[in-house]
Amino acid sequence: MNRRDLLKLFGGSLVVMQSPQLLISSANATSYSKTEQPLFIWVMLRGALDSLHTVIPEFDENYIKHRPKLAKQLGTGLPLEKGFSLNPALAELHSWYQNSELLPIVAVGSGYHGRSHFDGQDFLESGQSKVNSNAIDTHSGWLGRTLQMSAYHHKAIAIDQTVPISLRGSDDVNAWYPSNAKDVGDDIYSALMNMYQDSPKLSMSLQKGLELQKNAMAQQSGKQRTKFANLTKACANLLLADNKLSCAVLELGGWDTHNNQHGRLARQLKELDDGLASLKAQLGERWQHTVVAVATEFGRTVKENGTGGSDHGSAACMLLAGGAIKGGRILGDWPGLAKSELFEGRDLMPTSNSLQWLATVLAQHWQIKPAHMPALFGGLQTYSEQLV
């Protein structure tokens, strides 16, 4: 048992006599040395990751029926417990799983029931769980609010051009992004190609321009800097350079795989895997006190579509990782893939709430008093599962 665990044990009895705010600051201030400060890194995957292609339910007999082509392309994944497997592109994460540093949670949803990327992202980032309200309040986010409640963990950095919604609501938040970044992202180019179908000159020009760029990119300049692995490395350096920084936000787009999903996801997941690997490597000893939470706005249809992809759905998976995580297992109830078990007959059914999992892991990792959590997460309680 290390010093931190010991303090955790005693923590409960110390609470009673002091105000919660005071407790947090004094308890944390005495419990951690600077290098042991619990880091929290939030990675938002924009575009709705297909969880069935990531944490694969190979055991479910309906899986292959819904996705004969995709399942064949995917082949056998890297084994996890309960008959699940991990996409082979996630080799580094799989080694973490074996070290108990990765904890996938299956069939999670944020509580948002629509299928719009923007609204789904706003909903997940703001964490204010007003399912029936049309207007999502994006003035503050769960992470920003939680930071505000902690006298100890009070500084955050977003690896982004601006402060994302999840971090809003906190005073001490900064944003950093490589300057002169030139990388636009392949998904924008393909969306533009699609939009220019009726404009031959525009699409021709774009196509030729992309070829030019591809050749020029051989020299790798801006693109290198904005590769996810370099962003995570920069993120780790920023965290290491400032002792007061204990929170960071990253994002990675490119998950909206309506067609040719297998190849695209293999590249995307590899980029994610490389990025998280470089984050861990760069953090060094701090990794032991780090939690990384990776989630996406919603999942995709269970049945594969006609173009080798999947469309907007409901439940997805999320990943908790880091030296502080009690991983090597899978959480979340599996709802099943029989037609009657699907949400609206098409999507994976959410059986637990992604925001509630985030609340749980933050409450434990940053030792925030349970009484405060509902106010930070739009009324949501925490789960009883021990995650860190």
Place this chain on the structure above:
Amino acid sequence: MSVHGLIAVNRFGYGAKPGELAKAISNPQGFLKQQLKQPEFNRVLPSASELMQKLYQQRQQAKMLESKKQESQKQQTQNKESATSPSNNNQTKKSPKVQQQAYRDFCQDSFKAAVKSDNSLSWRLLDFFSNHFSVTAQGPVMTALAPTLEREAIAPNLFGSFADMLDAVVHHPAMLVYLNNQQSFGVNSKIGKRKGKGLNENLAREILELHTLGVDGPYNQTDVIALAKGISGWSVSNKSKHSGRNGFFYRDAGHEPGSQQLVGKRFTQKGEAQGRAMLKHLALHPSTAKFVSYKLAKHFISDEPEQELVNALVARWQQTQGNLKQVVEALIEHPLAWQSERAKFITPREHLIFAHRVTEAPLPKTRNLIGLLNQLGQRPFKAGSPAGYGDTEGEWLSDKVMIDRITWSRMLAAKVNKLDVKQLIEQVWGEQLSQRSYLSITRAESRVDAITLLLMSPETLRR
């Protein structure tokens, strides 16, 4: 018809600021006509005359420093053991030079004004005529003066007669210096005889070819020489001894004496009046009406405007002796200007202004703005030719620039990622966005992607 409101805002203006489309819809023509007001600039910025004075002082200071430096170098070589070195050189480098500061301020000011303006048609027209009378910022003097031409000679005459605009432009030091007329003197003038100086035909030729009759207009080399003689002695004064008179300076001693025959008319006036009468004759010439009307229709409507539309502008030009407000009104009133086909490709500058108007993104820092326009091929006052920047799709739709435009759109989108995409579409196009573009934008995988696609949609690129 709401589609006409849309055309009013996008084809004639720089794109819809919040609430603008709603204003245009009820009466699109009226909406445009009430915009025909002289553009306003930041009046704190220096005039051409003040800049010439400052440039003169800058040169004098540089000379003084240079002579001091030479003196101290002489001293140093005289007593070699002395190790003191003058640091004067470094001091001059600290603050930007007069011309650089002015150029940047002017570029930023007109960009900002165009983004903020409620009369964006008037700024489109200013850009058109500024490019029609293109001057290039090269060398210290032109870097400072080039941006002042549109402010001092073009804007004040934007809704008056073309003759007045031409007269003001040819009197302006930026034009006189750029096309070398300040040193053009008649061979038979006093200066010509005394100093052996002669004519420079540059400005006269460009007036005929680019500013009035057009390259295919009814003139020949004899006319070029006649006009050059007519405006000989039109020069600039940039010495402090003429303080307060920095700018146009008519040197009678340099004016070619005698009458001139220009494009079928004899000009017997004396002095400066002769050139003025010639310019007026050219401004009112039917070929000028045709040439400029065609360019206007080409700029706003299509790379190959229909003859019927051009004819309507020419007719109004002739009825009103080239009253520009009337000519623009004729354009606004013509049904062919409201055709639903989006035929005109947006230039980089127009694209940048559009993006900032519709998203209300924070304006770029001046250096970034100029750098960006440079990268996209339209650095202000850098056309490098008196013909100005090209005005067709072929010149602006290049493969490389396409990628560059996507890149800056993405960077701009990241700065305004709080915007509601559907609301933005409504603001810019109302109900008129194509289904394909609408779905591409609203189904993008993030808001930043969506705004990028909006800024690069076919409906944005062509209007």
